[in-house]
Amino acid sequence: xxxxxxxxxxxxxxxxxxxxxxxxxxxxxxxxxxxxxxxxxxxxxxxxxxxxxxxxxxxxxxxxxxxxxxxxxxxxxxxxxxxxxxxxxxxxxxxxxxxxxxxxxxxxxxxxxxxxxxxxxxxxxxxxxxxxxxxxxxxxxxxxxxxxxxxxxxx
Numbered sequence: 001x002x003x004x005x006x007x008x009x010x011x012x013x014x015x016x017x018x019x020x021x022x023x024x025x026x027x028x029x030x031x032x033x034x035x036x037x038x039x040x041x042x043x044x045x046x047x048x049x050x051x052x053x054x055x056x057x058x059x060x061x062x063x064x065x066x067x068x069x070x071x072x073x074x075x076x077x078x079x080x081x082x083x084x085x086x087x088x089x090x091x092x093x094x095x096x097x098x099x100x101x102x103x104x105x106x107x108x109x110x111x112x113x114x115x116x117x118x119x120x121x122x123x124x125x126x127x128x129x130x131x132x133x134x135x136x137x138x139x140x141x142x143x144x145x146x147x148x149x150x151x152x153x154x155x
Contacts, residue, residue: 002052002155004030006147007044009037009058009112015140016057016147023144028151030055041116045123048131053094053154054120056135057147058113067102067146068137073118076110082118090121094134096153101142113137
């Protein structure tokens with residue numbers, strides 16, 4: 001059984017944040033981490049080597065009917081580079097077969113979710129870790145079942 005960490009950005013208004021905080025199910029074993037704001041990733045980065053799999057989750061947009069897997073992270077936060085003299089892109093190293101209620105995003109974003117994904121993949125690659133990582137934007141109506149699907153697929 002894999003040791004899994006699921007993290008999200010703490011917010012009283014986000015469905016995945018409130019839901020993950022309350023989530024309790026003995027069948028799905030994972031640790032939780034709430035990143036207090038979009039720049040407070042140091043604690044998260046320090047924990048990566050303790051886990052086989054790290055999963056980031058956030059709310060998908062309000063009209064989404066499917067959850068989204070983000071497999072690519074760009075070295076941009078807004079218009080600035082996240083890390084100087086670093087690769088332009090990193091790709092998720094999580095090999096996961098997802099059901100039809102998910103889709104794989106083919107573009108890139110440049111917000112806090114991308115920033116955390118970029119920094120995590122940089123740490124994994126720089127430290128030559130075996131940790132697998134993926135970031136998901138979960139449909140608000142189905143987030144709990146979608147999280148269970150992800151955790152069961154990586155275990």
